[in-house]
Amino acid sequence: MVGGVALSGSALAQSSGTSSPTGNKIVFKVGVPGDMISPNPLLATNGDDYETLFNAYDLLFNFNPDDLSPSPGLATACDPSADYKTWTCNIRSGVTWSDGQPLTAEDVAFTYRFIET
Numbered sequence: 001m002v003g004g005v006a007l008s009g010s011a012l013a014q015s016s017g018t019s020s021p022t023g024n025k026i027v028f029k030v031g032v033p034g035d036m037i038s039p040n041p042l043l044a045t046n047g048d049d050y051e052t053l054f055n056a057y058d059l060l061f062n063f064n065p066d067d068l069s070p071s072p073g074l075a076t077a078c079d080p081s082a083d084y085k086t087w088t089c090n091i092r093s094g095v096t097w098s099d100g101q102p103l104t105a106e107d108v109a110f111t112y113r114f115i116e117t
Contacts, residue, residue: 028055042114060089060108074103 034048041053060078061070078089095103 042111058095074108 059073060075062073075089
């Protein structure tokens, strides 16, 4: 699922990748020092997984490199409730899955429900 989980910048090592056109496709290669355990971002358990997944999936929020404050990603804005237990987010329009289906709030909710179980 699209990254709803915030990743710690200190847990991620710098990676280098290259992309090269292959017909109508772009190939993106990321080198990591170890073996990836799972391509599922919700099952990732180590730094190598996170490093690869961080380069492959969008997050609800990005982080400003200067002060690590949240900046819009897949969510254009989110407002927390007073107790911070409920968040209401606006999902960026025009975002689609690889099959062309639009990203929905239900997709994001699915991710968080999956994390809870």
